[in-house]
Amino acid sequence: MPKQVDHDQRKQTIAEATWRVILQQGMEGASVRNIAKEAGLSAGALRHDFSSQEELLRYAMNLVKEKAAARIKAILTLELPPKEKVLRTLLEIVPTREETRAEMEVWMAFTTYFRHKQTGFDAQHDGIYQLMQYLIAYLEQQGLLETGADQELEAERLYALIDGIALHALLDSQRLGAGKISRILEYHLNSMMDAAEN
């Protein structure tokens, strides 16, 4: 068992080194050689855990997703007023602090990179769309969604809004800081909800 733990721990260390390399140098710099150096390992050691650069990149990408999913799951189980719960969930996805900013940057780099690989990584199926559908259905169940709201279009709209904000926060963090992101999201939630509930 310790051997498996060591193995998993080392893979995690390598994945984290991969994120740092991408953050510093972009996807162009994410060679096995650079990643091994950042992780303090030999390229040979790295090849022991990952048979190819692509396998390594996929592993590192999945770990980003799992980290975010674990945080969101924790929030969804909290006892909170529905609007606050939805807002806090959304704020775990968009980049409002160092951790989520790095995640989003790495995620964008991966997504663009894998778009032109034959083996097409399912970058679009990151679970965020399903989460948006869930949040809209949750607001509806709580009786908070405006009368006549179209749940399908609301989920699409929220999904696009979230990823658009994430993109802009990365490209222009001066204009779109954490405070403004919260205001936009709260404004949007209010606009979806019955006036009486705001």
Added chain:
Amino acid sequence: MPKQVDHDQRKQTIAEATWRVILQQGMEGASVRNIAKEAGLSAGALRHDFSSQEELLRYAMNLVKEKAAARIKAILTLELPPKEKVLRTLLEIVPTREETRAEMEVWMAFTTYFRHKQTGFDAQHDGIYQLMQYLIAYLEQQGLLETGADQELEAERLYALIDGIALHALLDSQRLGAGKISRILEYHLNSMMDAAEN
């Protein structure tokens, strides 16, 4: 003068070849060699017009921007009901047909690529944010914006929505086709506007 025309024409040909290479192979394939081949020119001829790969990529990127700007300008001068004018403008930006899809794909590739260059291309200043501010102010002037709407937040929200839709339409065109994009945008416009005006 004909010489200058030839020169501009050839630069345009090269820029268009650059777009095609990026569409087919991604940014990784956008070498001077590949672009020259696609344009039917020698690498030497290409270097005559552009002193570096980066200069060429910047030129090709700017041309994407100019093409879209020209189309939008044409729509804004049309005599149309305000809501339709805004909707048609938005539909020129998001990928709903071959031309805008290719533009957006190339634009995303450029944006990601230039993020890690020291000479940082101003990818975030693509003029779309200013256009969104203009459209919101226009709806307000026409008396169509909902009472109490916050123009700054509405512009941010529309900007994020547009780029989010663009991103999703690229990554998952099956789910987000032209018809659905129109429905989301119209739904959003209706939600911003006074109920009496819908």
